[in-house]
Amino acid sequence: MFQLEWYRIFLHTARRGNLTKAAQDLHITQPSVSYAVKQMEAELGLKLFHRRNKGVELTEEGRVLQQYVEQSFSLLDAAQRHLHDLKQLTEGEVRIGASDSLIKFLLLPQLNAFHSQHPGIRIRLTPGKTPEIARKLKEGLIDLAIVRLPMEDPMLSVQKLAELEDCFVVGGAYRELEDRILTVQELAELPMLSHSPGSSTRIFVERWFAASGLSISPDIELGSIDLLTEFARLGYGVAFVPRPFVEEELRSGQLVELRPDTALPSRSIGMAIRSDTPLSIAAEQFVRMLQSGDGT
Template sequence: MINLEWYRIFLVTARYQNLTKAAKELHITQPSVSYAIKQMEEALELKLFHRLSKGVELTEEGHALFEYVDKSFAMLDSAQKHLQNLKQLNEGEIRIGASDSLIKHLLLPYLNEFHKEYPGIRIRLSHGKTPEITKRLKEGEIDCAVLHMPVNDPHLNIQTLAVLEDCFVVGKDYEEMANRSLTAEELADFPLILLSQGSSTRTFVEQWFATKGLMVKPDMELGSIDLLAEFARLGYGAAFISRSFVQEELNHGKLFELRLDDPLPPRNIGFAIRRDMHLSVAAEAFVRMLDVGKN
């Protein structure tokens, strides 16, 4: 096998067409250059240079080899520059999975900060429900995920990113209901607007009613938080939603929170990565910015 350094010596010598100049460029002795070329020629059983009185000149076989070696070292140099850019976070990619609501209301400020600091990093977002996002994470399609808890999976390392407090909200047509405390039974008889089945949020609220011995059937099933808030504002019923997601509407009197005799328990939002997967430099930088586990 030919030493990679021999190829480098061959390349520089071919460019300078002079052993002494090549040695000076490579910071080695002229005999070392001559020896490396001789070893290459013996290994290949081909002459690579014509020895001239004032230097060297590539043979036909040397010219053929030069084309490949020149391109190969150019690619290696490009690879090293690319790796250096990845290391310095000038280039790279991070793949994040989360629901639309968590992307908009929880992740977006972090994404804006990360993009501002590292504009060369490509951010790829994968949206879906928690079970779908969990599956993509385990299959390696994404680097990290923001999930509604609980998620119990031994293959994932999950730390708390945030705590959400949920509530039921109504529009101005039902404002008087917000002036008194309601039982779970009264709420179950009210027109309910819930996220579609299969979402962690839908499962959570159904389980909460089940602990009260109640089974609910929503009047509306919608696919986004924005639609929940909008239909509640228009008077279609009470929407189950995280308070922080509609805090502005609550502050401006566009929505009204229903008070409950038995308050809803808070929900944890987890940040997950695979236990067996080494994060890219870009993903590690994003994790550091989130400061996961210290909130």
């Protein structure tokens, strides 16, 4: 059976044209070089070297083999350099899944800090709703997911990162409601702007209304917080959004926060990774940054 070391010995012998010099390069004995060459020739059933008085010379078959061995060791050397770069975080890739809003408002400071420290690492962002992001994580298409909690899945390890408070907001067209305490019924009767069905936020707000025995039928369904905010500002109705994402609009008066008589529970944002799959070095470094809160 062929051994990798035989090829290394063969290559040094071919380059040096001398068994003794090859042995010196490899820090082994000359008989060890001679034995390895003879074993290769016996296994291949071919002569690889012509024996000369002052050394050895490759046969035609030996020259053919050398070309392949040179390429193979060049690839191995390149692989070792690549692995070294991965270990030193000068190369690599981190694949992250999250909704557009979480990428913009939660992840961006972390991504900026990570990219500043490790500019050679590629960052691949996959936007989507929490359920589809979780599915892609379990399928191995991404390394980690930033998701709305709660999330329980035996395949995933989930850690809480932050807590967000939500609020109902409207534009100036509904400013007369700003100083009132609204019942859940009154809120439900307003034109509702909502996330698309199946999103964790849509499910959350539907359950909140259902706790008061009410159901909602949104007038407009939109796929992002930016769009919900804009449509609310233009007077299309009431939008349910995380308060930190609209603080500037609330301060400037472009949006008005409505106050329900039933408190809204806070929601948590978490990071999920697969329990059964080790992370790449780059992904592990990014996870540590998220856990420590660096970059915020």
